[in-house]
Each structure stands twice: as structure tokens, then as C-alpha cells.
Amino acid sequence: MAAKVITVTSGKGGVGKTTNVANIAAGLALGGSKVVCIDGDIGLRNLDVVLGLENRIVYDLVDVIEGRCRLRQAMIKDKRIADLYLIPAAQTRDKTAVSPSDMVRLCDQLRLEFDWIVIDCPAGIERGFRNALAPADMVLVVTNPEISAVRDADRIIGLVEAEEKGPALLILNRVNMEMVKRGDMLTPDDVVDLLAIELIGIIPEDEQVLVGSNQGVPVVFDQKSRAGQAFRNVCARLNGENVPFMELEARPALFGRLGKLFRGAAN
Amino acid sequence: MDTMQQVSVEIKGVQNALLVTFGEGDWLSAEASLLQRVDAQNAFFKGGRLVVDVAQRKLKAADMGKFRDLLSERGVSLWGVLTTSVTTRETARRLGLATQLPGSKPVRRLSERRSTTPQEQEEALLIRKTLRSGMKIEHSGHVTVIGDVNPGAEIVAGGDVVVWGRLRGSVSAGVETNPNAIVCAMEMEPTHLRIADTIANVPARRRGEKRGPEMASIYKNEVIFRFWKK
CATH class of the missing domain: 3.30.70 (Alpha-Beta Plaits)
Structure with a gap:
């Protein structure tokens, strides 16, 4: 096995990187792949909470890198899915505890055993970002349909290109169709138009996402949630399947027409 | 080793x-x-x-x-x-690294030249990619971009600036000394536009409004925008 390393990043904080990592990792594992996710946000860890594995942390990423434990000991096995693991971040240290080449070495060790390594990148463009980017084979940029988030995503995409890790793929998170229809929110079309990279997912705004994060159950497990379905679609696309975008998340070119259809169905 | x-x-x-x-x-x-x-x-x-x-x-x-x-x-x-x-x-x-010593002014070299016509002897710089937020291009001659210039990106040129795409970032042409410089773009929506010492009053434009190619130049001490085709 030779794992593919996916780094999930955004530039701006609070757009849903960690939620995306948890759901994509869980979704890939649900699909039968062996997945490990790494929380790169040293000092501000929360991937463990979103995955519901908080109280099982003994060792963390920094312990592995500084040789206080073996890699195996820091890997927390998920309770629900057999092949999902988490390497949590240290909470009491900061980004400088890890270097980009540490991350490359760590991922090279993990590559042999897994299909996917998903790295949660911290907000910002400093050391933590470079740590998370160094081992990446593929970069997913998460953004919200909001001008400031899109501006930061644009900056990040430029940096990813500069490091020769591109082209990045785009996930548009928290799209509120009601607001798009009223013209109060950037449309997926607007965002893709500016960023000019390939779209791999549009995640609708869904209360269940927050509920899931708080309960430590990623929404991808919820068969009824539209956001869950959107995440499952992203995973299928990562696996090379050609999944059409959901009605709600129609491809930008078809957006208007399918948006109308959806509105018709809802009424 | x-x-x-x-x-x-x-x-x-x-x-x-x-x-x-x-x-x-x-x-x-x-x-x-x-x-x-x-x-x-x-x-x-x-x-x-x-x-x-x-x-x-x-x-x-x-x-x-x-x-x-x-x-x-x-x-x-x-x-x-x-x-x-x-x-x-x-x-x-x-990679976002400086290319000159801290404290040295990038445009100082331009002003030494003091030419009022476009610097024909200067090399033009051709950039064939989209300039994204945070990227800055400084060049003493002309700059041509084949791609978009996104908000947050910046071009500082001694000569003309031609954007074969959408110009939505900030641009300074004819820096300091060349009021004959022009700025052209397929879609002109800069956040900031300056020719020599004159700052343009860029009309706030509606998002997604297609206006077509335009050229900015100085006319009677003001930056004006003209459509490429009437």
C-alpha cells in the first residue's frame, strides 16, 4: 500500500477545515479504505473532539516526533470504524515543536500501512501551514461563500502553487441555498470563477454538522443529512468515481437550472 | 557529502x-x-x-x-x-521572500532613469498565470499578464501593464515618472489603480457586470477609462 497524503487547508480560520477532515477521513474509512488523520494544529487541537476520541489520548504527534513513544502508541483507533486512526496534536506545545521534514518522515512511515493520510492544517500561512503542506500529495482548500474566506483561499492556492503542490482542489463549505437564491451569498459560480481551481465538493449548510461535531459523531455517518451525503460524494470523487453534484450542489454551469428544479421540488 | x-x-x-x-x-x-x-x-x-x-x-x-x-x-x-x-x-x-535588502526602495532605481517615454530598452515581463492574493510583481519595464489579477495581488511597473484577463487587484503603472503609461485589461475592476503619481477614481462596479476590454490612461491630470471598442 502506498498512501496518498491529503492536506486540508483554508488560510482563514473557522471555515470548517477540521469538520471537513473528520468527515472526509471517516467517509473514506466507511468506504473500506485504511485511513489515518493527523491533527496539525499543535497547541489548538480539536480534531480529537470532532471525532469523539478526546478522552483516549495518551500520546500525541510531538511525542512521536521527539521520540517519547512509538508511532503505534500515538495512533488512536476509532471506536466505530475499523480502519480509521487519529494522531492527535499536542495541546501544550506550539507549531515550532514540529518541522516540515519531521512531517515528511512521519508520513513516509505511515504510507506503507494506509490508503489515505488526511492532515488537518492550522489556520494561517506560517510554520504550521508549511508543516502540513510539506508531505502533501494533494491539497484540498476549504472556503465559505464569503468574500474574506475566498480572498484567503486565493492566497493559500497561490502559496500551494508556489510550493509546487498544486493544483489544489476546492471544497465550498456551508452554502446556504436560501441566501444564494436571495442574492445575499456568493454563488458557487462566483467563487469558482475567482479561484479558478477544480471543485470537488459543495457542502450545504446543515445544523446536523454542528450537532455531530459537538457529539463527536461526524455527520458523514448520518444517512439522512444532506451535508453527510455531500461529504460521501467528496470521498467517492477522491476515489476517482464520477459522482454528479447533488441537485443542491449542482455544477456551477448548471446551477441556475437545477437550483430552480430543487426549488420546485421543495414547494 | x-x-x-x-x-x-x-x-x-x-x-x-x-x-x-x-x-x-x-x-x-x-x-x-x-x-x-x-x-x-x-x-x-x-x-x-x-x-x-x-x-x-x-x-x-x-x-x-x-x-x-x-x-x-x-x-x-x-x-x-x-x-x-x-x-x-x-x-x-x-515563496514570498524578499529579493532585495531590507529597507531599500524598489522604485528608487526607476526614478534614476527619468525617462518620460515608455522605456523601450527595458525588457517586458510576461507572466502566464493568474496572480493571486498576496503575490506582488515589481518590474521596471512593461508587465503583461496572461491570466487574472485577483483582489489582493499587486503589480508595480515602470512601464505599461496589460492584463489579458480580469484585473481585480491593485496596479501601479509608469511608477513615479511615466505619465504616458497605460493600463489595459479585458475586464477592468481594479481595487486600486495608479499611473505615475495619479491615483484613479475607480467607479464601484457591480459584481459580474461584463463591460469588456478597457484602457486606462492619464488625460488632463486624471486617470480616465476608455472602452477598447465603442
């Missing part, structure tokens, strides 16, 4: 950074020699900002990124790269 030759490394303090210059030798040897030096005198280097003069050596993004990471692992930050190679300068810019 057997094939590495020892390259002389000279270090001096400039402004608030350390300027590193190398003797003869290829890049990998120069890099290794510098890192050796940093390791040997870590207390001196730690927390320092380096400006490295690589002279004519050609560095790709991977080389420079690795070099920066190796330094940062030693607690030293790579602040800038000085070079005579166009490739290396471009790489440094893409």
Missing part, C-alpha cells in the same frame, strides 16, 4: 539581517557549507534573519523551500534571496 566541495561563506550584518555571500561552487555545496556554519555557531545564528546572495545560481522552488525549511529547523529564518538569475528571483517571489 563526499562530492560536496567546501564553499567559502561570508557573513556580514546589514540593517537588521545577516547577509550571506558565497564563494565559487554549486548551490548544494554552498547550502551545505552554510548549514555547517550555522550548526557550528548556532547561538550566533539562532533567531536571526538571513538574506542570502546566491549570485547567478538557479534555484527551483523545491530547492529554495528545502533550504528555508532546513534553516527554520535551526531557528533561523530565511528573509530574502538576492540573485542575478531571473528564475531564482521569480522562485523567491513565489
Whole structure:
């Protein structure tokens, strides 16, 4: 096995990187792949909470890198899915505890055993970002349909290109169709138009996402949630399947027409 | 390490950074020699900002990124790269590194020239990609971009600026001395536009409004926008 390393990043904080990592990792594992996710946000860890594995942390990423434990000991096995693991971040240290080449070495060790390594990148463009980017084979940029988030995503995409890790793929998170229809929110079309990279997912705004994060159950497990379905679609696309975008998340070119259809169905 | 030759490394303090210059030798040897030096005198280097003069050596993004990471692992930050190679300068810019010494004004060299016509002898710079937020292009001649200039990106040119795409970032043409400079774009929606010393009053335009190609130039001390085709 030779794992593919996916780094999930955004530039701006609070757009849903960690939620995306948890759901994509869980979704890939649900699909039968062996997945490990790494929380790169040293000092501000929360991937463990979103995955519901908080109280099982003994060792963390920094312990592995500084040789206080073996890699195996820091890997927390998920309770629900057999092949999902988490390497949590240290909470009491900061980004400088890890270097980009540490991350490359760590991922090279993990590559042999897994299909996917998903790295949660911290907000910002400093050391933590470079740590998370160094081992990446593929970069997913998460953004919200909001001008400031899109501006930061644009900056990040430029940096990813500069490091020769591109082209990045785009996930548009928290799209509120009601607001798009009223013209109060950037449309997926607007965002893709500016960023000019390939779209791999549009995640609708869904209360269940927050509920899931708080309960430590990623929404991808919820068969009824539209956001869950959107995440499952992203995973299928990562696996090379050609999944059409959901009605709600129609491809930008078809957006208007399918948006109308959806509105018709809802009424 | 057997094939590495020892390259002389000279270090001096400039402004608030350390300027590193190398003797003869290829890049990998120069890099290794510098890192050796940093390791040997870590207390001196730690927390320092380096400006490295690589002279004519050609560095790709991977080389420079690795070099920066190796330094940062030693607690030293790579602040800038000085070079005579166009490739290396471009790489440094893409990685967000300075390409001149801290404190030196980029446009000073332009004003020395004092020409009022477009600098015909100047090389034009052709950029075939989208300029994204945070990217800055400075060039003493003309600049042509085939791609978009996104909000947050910046172009500073001594001559004209032509954007074969949407111009939504900020642009300064004919910096300081050349009021005859023009700015052209397929879609003109700059956040900031300046020709020589004159700042344009850019009308706030509706998002997604297609206006078509326009040209900005100075007319009676004001920047005006004209449609390419009436």
C-alpha cells in the first residue's frame, strides 16, 4: 500500500477545515479504505473532539516526533470504524515543536500501512501551514461563500502553487441555498470563477454538522443529512468515481437550472 | 557529502539581517557549507534573519523551500534571496521572500532613469498565470499578464501593464515618472489603480457586470477609462 497524503487547508480560520477532515477521513474509512488523520494544529487541537476520541489520548504527534513513544502508541483507533486512526496534536506545545521534514518522515512511515493520510492544517500561512503542506500529495482548500474566506483561499492556492503542490482542489463549505437564491451569498459560480481551481465538493449548510461535531459523531455517518451525503460524494470523487453534484450542489454551469428544479421540488 | 566541495561563506550584518555571500561552487555545496556554519555557531545564528546572495545560481522552488525549511529547523529564518538569475528571483517571489535588502526602495532605481517615454530598452515581463492574493510583481519595464489579477495581488511597473484577463487587484503603472503609461485589461475592476503619481477614481462596479476590454490612461491630470471598442 502506498498512501496518498491529503492536506486540508483554508488560510482563514473557522471555515470548517477540521469538520471537513473528520468527515472526509471517516467517509473514506466507511468506504473500506485504511485511513489515518493527523491533527496539525499543535497547541489548538480539536480534531480529537470532532471525532469523539478526546478522552483516549495518551500520546500525541510531538511525542512521536521527539521520540517519547512509538508511532503505534500515538495512533488512536476509532471506536466505530475499523480502519480509521487519529494522531492527535499536542495541546501544550506550539507549531515550532514540529518541522516540515519531521512531517515528511512521519508520513513516509505511515504510507506503507494506509490508503489515505488526511492532515488537518492550522489556520494561517506560517510554520504550521508549511508543516502540513510539506508531505502533501494533494491539497484540498476549504472556503465559505464569503468574500474574506475566498480572498484567503486565493492566497493559500497561490502559496500551494508556489510550493509546487498544486493544483489544489476546492471544497465550498456551508452554502446556504436560501441566501444564494436571495442574492445575499456568493454563488458557487462566483467563487469558482475567482479561484479558478477544480471543485470537488459543495457542502450545504446543515445544523446536523454542528450537532455531530459537538457529539463527536461526524455527520458523514448520518444517512439522512444532506451535508453527510455531500461529504460521501467528496470521498467517492477522491476515489476517482464520477459522482454528479447533488441537485443542491449542482455544477456551477448548471446551477441556475437545477437550483430552480430543487426549488420546485421543495414547494 | 563526499562530492560536496567546501564553499567559502561570508557573513556580514546589514540593517537588521545577516547577509550571506558565497564563494565559487554549486548551490548544494554552498547550502551545505552554510548549514555547517550555522550548526557550528548556532547561538550566533539562532533567531536571526538571513538574506542570502546566491549570485547567478538557479534555484527551483523545491530547492529554495528545502533550504528555508532546513534553516527554520535551526531557528533561523530565511528573509530574502538576492540573485542575478531571473528564475531564482521569480522562485523567491513565489515563496514570498524578499529579493532585495531590507529597507531599500524598489522604485528608487526607476526614478534614476527619468525617462518620460515608455522605456523601450527595458525588457517586458510576461507572466502566464493568474496572480493571486498576496503575490506582488515589481518590474521596471512593461508587465503583461496572461491570466487574472485577483483582489489582493499587486503589480508595480515602470512601464505599461496589460492584463489579458480580469484585473481585480491593485496596479501601479509608469511608477513615479511615466505619465504616458497605460493600463489595459479585458475586464477592468481594479481595487486600486495608479499611473505615475495619479491615483484613479475607480467607479464601484457591480459584481459580474461584463463591460469588456478597457484602457486606462492619464488625460488632463486624471486617470480616465476608455472602452477598447465603442
